[in-house]
Amino acid sequence: MSESAAAAPLQHSLFSPQSPRVPRPSATGHSSLWMSLFFPRLSLEVLEADVDARPWAVIDESHGKPIVHAASQPARKMGVESGMALTAAYALCPELEAEPRDRSAEQSCLTDLADGAMQYSSVVSLEPQALLLEVAASLKLFGGLQALHRRVEGDLEQQPYDVEIAVAPSPQAALLLARCGMQTCITEIAALRAELGKLPLAVLPVSEKQATLLGRMGLRELRDVWRLPRAGLIKRLGLEFIDYLDRLLCDKPELRLSHKSAANFSASWYFPQETENLTFILYGIEQLLPRLMNFMRLRELALSRLQVIFYHQDKQASRLELGTRQLCRDETHLSTLIRERFNQEKLSAPVLELVLLAEEFHPAVIGNQSLFAPGEEQDTDWQQLLDQLQTRLGEEAVCHLQLRDEHRPEYAWAYAPTQSAEPKTHGLLNRRPLWLLSQPERLGSRLKEIQLTSEMERIEGGWWDGFDIRRDYYRARDRQGRRLWLFRNLQDGEWYLQGLFG
Amino acid sequence: MKEPLKKLLNNNQLIWCGERCAPIKRGLPTGHTALDDILPEAGWLQGALIEVISPQWGIGEIELFLPAMAAATQADKQLVWIAPPYIPYPPALVGGGISLRHLLVLRPPRHQDIPWAMETVLRQRRCAMVLAWPDRLISKTVRRLQLAAEAGGGVGVLFRSQHRDSSFAATRLLLKPSTSGLQVTILKSRATRGRQTVALALH
Numbered sequence: 001m002s003e004s005a006a007a008a009p010l011q012h013s014l015f016s017p018q019s020p021r022v023p024r025p026s027a028t029g030h031s032s033l034w035m036s037l038f039f040p041r042l043s044l045e046v047l048e049a050d051v052d053a054r055p056w057a058v059i060d061e062s063h064g065k066p067i068v069h070a071a072s073q074p075a076r077k078m079g080v081e082s083g084m085a086l087t088a089a090y091a092l093c094p095e096l097e098a099e100p101r102d103r104s105a106e107q108s109c110l111t112d113l114a115d116g117a118m119q120y121s122s123v124v125s126l127e128p129q130a131l132l133l134e135v136a137a138s139l140k141l142f143g144g145l146q147a148l149h150r151r152v153e154g155d156l157e158q159q160p161y162d163v164e165i166a167v168a169p170s171p172q173a174a175l176l177l178a179r180c181g182m183q184t185c186i187t188e189i190a191a192l193r194a195e196l197g198k199l200p201l202a203v204l205p206v207s208e209k210q211a212t213l214l215g216r217m218g219l220r221e222l223r224d225v226w227r228l229p230r231a232g233l234i235k236r237l238g239l240e241f242i243d244y245l246d247r248l249l250c251d252k253p254e255l256r257l258s259h260k261s262a263a264n265f266s267a268s269w270y271f272p273q274e275t276e277n278l279t280f281i282l283y284g285i286e287q288l289l290p291r292l293m294n295f296m297r298l299r300e301l302a303l304s305r306l307q308v309i310f311y312h313q314d315k316q317a318s319r320l321e322l323g324t325r326q327l328c329r330d331e332t333h334l335s336t337l338i339r340e341r342f343n344q345e346k347l348s349a350p351v352l353e354l355v356l357l358a359e360e361f362h363p364a365v366i367g368n369q370s371l372f373a374p375g376e377e378q379d380t381d382w383q384q385l386l387d388q389l390q391t392r393l394g395e396e397a398v399c400h401l402q403l404r405d406e407h408r409p410e411y412a413w414a415y416a417p418t419q420s421a422e423p424k425t426h427g428l429l430n431r432r433p434l435w436l437l438s439q440p441e442r443l444g445s446r447l448k449e450i451q452l453t454s455e456m457e458r459i460e461g462g463w464w465d466g467f468d469i470r471r472d473y474y475r476a477r478d479r480q481g482r483r484l485w486l487f488r489n490l491q492d493g494e495w496y497l498q499g500l501f502g
Numbered sequence: 503m504k505e506p507l508k509k510l511l512n513n514n515q516l517i518w519c520g521e522r523c524a525p526i527k528r529g530l531p532t533g534h535t536a537l538d539d540i541l542p543e544a545g546w547l548q549g550a551l552i553e554v555i556s557p558q559w560g561i562g563e564i565e566l567f568l569p570a571m572a573a574a575t576q577a578d579k580q581l582v583w584i585a586p587p588y589i590p591y592p593p594a595l596v597g598g599g600i601s602l603r604h605l606l607v608l609r610p611p612r613h614q615d616i617p618w619a620m621e622t623v624l625r626q627r628r629c630a631m632v633l634a635w636p637d638r639l640i641s642k643t644v645r646r647l648q649l650a651a652e653a654g655g656g657v658g659v660l661f662r663s664q665h666r667d668s669s670f671a672a673t674r675l676l677l678k679p680s681t682s683g684l685q686v687t688i689l690k691s692r693a694t695r696g697r698q699t700v701a702l703a704l705h
Contacts (some may be wrong), residue, residue, distance in 0.1 A: 138534075382580065382628050386606075389619060393610045401602050403592040413592040419603045432597060434564045435588035481679025482560040499591060501704075502559030 014362065033136035033145070035152070037117070038164040038178035039110075039181045042129050043070045043163050046105040048125035059086055069101055077278060112291075113159070114259040119298050120152060125171070125256040130178060132171050132256065145185065168192060170250040176203060189250045195342040196248065197223030204244075210237055265295045265358040274313055275351035278342055281351060285338055288356040293331045302327035309358040312349040315327040320345065323395070324387045325418070327362050333384050340391045408462055408469055409436065409498060430457050431475070433485040433499030440496035443486065447495050450486070460490075475501070530555055530630070530657060534571020540698045541673075542691055546570055549659045550672035551648045555665050555689070559587055559635075562684040562704045563677055565598075567659060572599030579630035582623045584608045585616050587635050613637040617647065624650040624658050633659045645670040 008302060020130060025447040043058045044051045055075035057068045066086040078093035089096055102155040106129070114131055117124045120142070123134035142148035145167065156163050166177035173192055177184055180203050186195050199222045201214050213236060219225055225233070225245065234242050244251035269284035285308065295469045304327055308320045322337055390398045411434070443450070454475035463467045471489040477483055485499035511517055529545030530539060538544050542554060546552060546567075556563055571581055581604055583590060592602060608619050623632050634652075639660070640665065646671045651658040669687045674689040683704035687697060 291684045381626065385622065385626055388622065389608060393608060393615055393619065397609045397611060399592060399607050399609070401595070401605060401607060403596055403602060409591075409593075413589070415607070421609070432591055433600070434568075434591055434594045435560060435586075435590055435592040448547040480558055480561075483562065483679075484556055500588060501562065502560050502564035502588070 009106075016048055028471075029187070032134055033139070033148075033167060033169055033170060034174040035121075035133040035135045035165065035167045036130055036151070036171070036174035036178040037113070037133070037156070038130040038166070038175070039113075039161050040129070040164060040179075040181070041162045042106055042109065043101050044072060046102060046109050047099055049160065050268055054097065055093050055095055056099060057086075057089060058101045059098045060101045066098070071096075071098055077480055109161075111259070113161075115261045115298065116155070117152075118259070118261055120148065120422065123256065124256040126259055127175060130175060131202070132175060133484060134171075135167070145187065149185065156246065168195075170248060171254055171256060172244065172248045173250075177247065179203060192249055193223075193226070197221060197226075201225070206241065210241060213237065226494070233257075250417065261299070263361075265361075266355060267291050268353055268355040270353050271351060272354050276347055276350045279410075281354065282339065283345070284373045285356065286335060288354075289331050289335060292334075292356060292358060293329060296329045296361065299361070300364050301360050301361040302329040303361055304328065305358070305360050307359075308338065309355040309357060310347065310351045311353040311355070313352055315349045322391065324383075326383045326387075327364060328387070330384070333387065336384075337387055337391045344392060354495065407459060408467070409459065410440075411467075431501075433483075434502040435500040437498055437500075440487070440498045443495040443497055446478075450476045450484065451478075452476045453483075459487075473498075520659040522678065530570050530686065531573065533573070534566070534568075534702050536700045536702060537566075537686060540592070540700055541686065542628045543615065546657045547672055547692065548657055549652045549655045551644065551651050551660060551670070552673045553644075553660045553662060553669050553671035554675050554677060555662055556677040557660070557663055561677060561679040562702075564590075565700070565704050566677070566686065567631065567633070568600070568683060570657075574630035575599075575601040575604035576607065577630070578604070579624070580604050580606060581630050582608060582629055582632045584619050584623070584632065584634035585610060585636070586614075587699045617643045619695045620658065621647055624656055625654045626656070627654055629654060629656045633658045633661070638664075641666075641668075641670060 037043070041051060045054075046058075047058065052073040055078060057071040057075050057080055059066045060069035060190075061067070068080055068082055068086060068089050070082050071080040071089070075089075075093050075096055080089045080093050080096060086098060089098075093204045110126055110129070110131065114126055117131055117133055121135055122132040125132040135145070138148060138213045139145055142151060149165065149167070153165060156379075157164075160364075164178045164181050165183055166174050166175040168177055168188070169186065169189045169192060173186070173196060176196070176199065177186075180199060183273050184195060186192055199449035201219055201222060201224070202211070204211075204214075204222070206214070213227075217236075226249075230242065243252065247254045251381060267288045269288055271280060271284065275281065288351040292306075304324050306322045308322075309317055310319065311317045320338075320341055321333070322341065324333075324337070328334065384422050386398060393415070399417060400419050402414040402416040404412050404414060409432070452474045457473040458471070459471040459473060460468075472490060473487045474487065475483065476486055484497055485501065486495060490497050529541065529543030529547045531545040541547075553679070554563060554566075575581060576599070581600070586607065586609075590605075590607060596602060604652065608623075610616055610619055613636070616634060617639060620632055620634045620636075623629050624657065639662070644660070647658055647660070667675070669690075671690070673691045676687040676689050678685040678687070680701055682701060684702045685699060687699045687700060689697065
């Protein structure tokens with residue numbers, strides 16, 4: 001029957017190449033081009049790092065019966081195929097180990113890959129086991145399709161996943177080609193028909209019923225299908241099937257929702273057993289940090305706060321918070337800060353799982369590197385040092401001094417967390433001591449040992465904010481040779497020591 | 503002396519040869535002429551530790567370093583004070599010519615963090631002077647600090663109240679108050695010429 005269909009002259013088929021369709025322009029005025037990344041062994045790869053070490057398979061359920069979803073290379077050699085019933089697989093390969101499919105792991109892995117793919121295209125769409133990227137708009141930026149293809153391929157080589165890449169003007173065609181393992185690049189809509197026509201019908205994502213029907217009709221390849229009259233096909237296989245073929249050949253536009261990347265970064269690391277050993281915990285954190293860096297790099301972001309959450313067995317989760325004084329996206333710096341924190345803080349209990357969480361991001365300011373002055377570089381070093389000090393000593397411990405425009409000595413200064421702008425020169429006529437006591441100290445009987453060495457300076461006022469003072473200040477020297485700054489409080493008549501000329 | 507040996511002695515800063523020592527690089531001017539005259543490097547030795555011994559504070563020990571600190575901040579270098587015994591009073595610091603932007607004060611809540619903080623800061627090239635008031639130090643820690651100062655090239659000043667006979671610090675000063683100001687005795691310095699005392703007038 002297939003021969004007769006092939007031999008029959010082209011009938012009034014709506015798919016006939018005689019009526020070429022104009023490429024449908026996309027919003028940008030160019031016809032779109034889709035790159036599909038298909039991960040054929042994803043379900044295996046998310047479960048084990050070394051997939052081909054032993055004969056094993058991932059098992060999925062179909063009609064309540066376990067079937068093989070994907071099998072490792074040793075198992076495939078014994079004849080285990082995907083789609084095979086598990087019992088049949090056991091018969092072929094008795095030592096086969098079956099693992100249940102982990103769909104959520106696959107999905108999160110695919111989401112991560114989609115986040116990564118956002119650097120090549122603004123439209124990245126998720127499919128089962130595959131990603132679709134609209135690349136027509138990215139060609140100019142990356143210097144052509146070949147360069148982009150090479151780049152995507154190069155980047156994916158660093159991932160532990162097998163991938164098939166195909167490019168076609170329609171998303172469905174790109175997907176189909178990648179699923180068939182045909183790493184082809186089709187850029188013209190006109191060429192689509194010739195390339196896709198060679199594919200066997202078995203690769204089409206159709207229901208079992210439709211597949212049997214197509215088989216009974218004697219059709220073998222895709223080109224056999226579009227030689228048939230459209231009306232008949234609709235009647236036999238349903239409108240959905242025809243709609244799919246239309247989208248496959250770019251005859252109908254297809255709207256695809258783009259993947260939205262998460263606003264927060266959160267990644268977890270599981271320990272095989274509870275651990276208190278810092279080496280293991282730091283190892284876990286260091287495995288997660290590159291992912292955080294990648295997250296920020298792709299989005300041009302930087303962070304100033306980072307949390308590490310530890311989950312324990314039967315105990316409430318504990319957390320460790322880190323802050324940097326300036327926006328940061330330096331992996332070694334963050335790693336140093338975390339190590340510094342661990343040097344002083346002890347874990348409350350053994351850890352089962354840790355989560356690296358960053359919720360606050362800011363647009364990264366990437367400074368140009370100065371050609372002549374190395375000053376900026378030094379400044380980064382200095383800021384990193386401040387972060388390190390702050391992490392170990394606490395935020396309160398790292399401070400700058402601030403000069404205030406105020407005549408009362410104890411209000412003329414303040415500790416500030418950051419460098420403040422240089423104040424106007426303080427209009428002081430009289431000398432002030434280099435050391436100030438945090439509280440004026442009452443001299444009492446020690447006054448006898450003290451010898452005044454200067455004229456009196458009166459400082460008074462402050463009724464406007466409730467801290468009114470009336471004091472007579474003197475410089476003095478005590479028996480040990482210390483040079484003192486003291487005052488007589490005119491309100492109570494007592495003598496106080498307030499500073500030292502250090 | 504054989505020629506290669508002479509060459510080695512003259513070119514190696516680490517070999518100490520008494521009076522005829524290796525060519526000395528100029529130190530950071532102290533700002534006190536009388537003190538510059540008796541210090542072998544004509545100033546504070548850079549990339550080294552200075553140990554200041556005094557039974558009490560408030561006798562002019564900061565004023566001793568004030569001109570050098572002011573010059574450092576003018577040159578866009580950083581100053582760090584670690585665990586000062588009292589509050590460094592900004593009006594007087596600004597009056598002494600220090601730019602507050604370049605002064606960092608660290609107040610570690612635990613005493614055992616002071617040597618760590620000082621070592622970390624001393625390793626920074628941007629830091630010209632680090633002043634620290636440690637509670638107590640073992641000599642091994644002083645050695646570590648001395649090495650950190652050598653790596654960073656800044657001046658580290660340790661204020662200590664106990665008098666010990668020896669220390670790894672490159673320079674050791676003993677301070678005593680005098681009627682006119684401060685009496686500084688050099689207990690130890692590279693290429694020392696015995697104990698030398700100088701009286702500085704402080705106003």
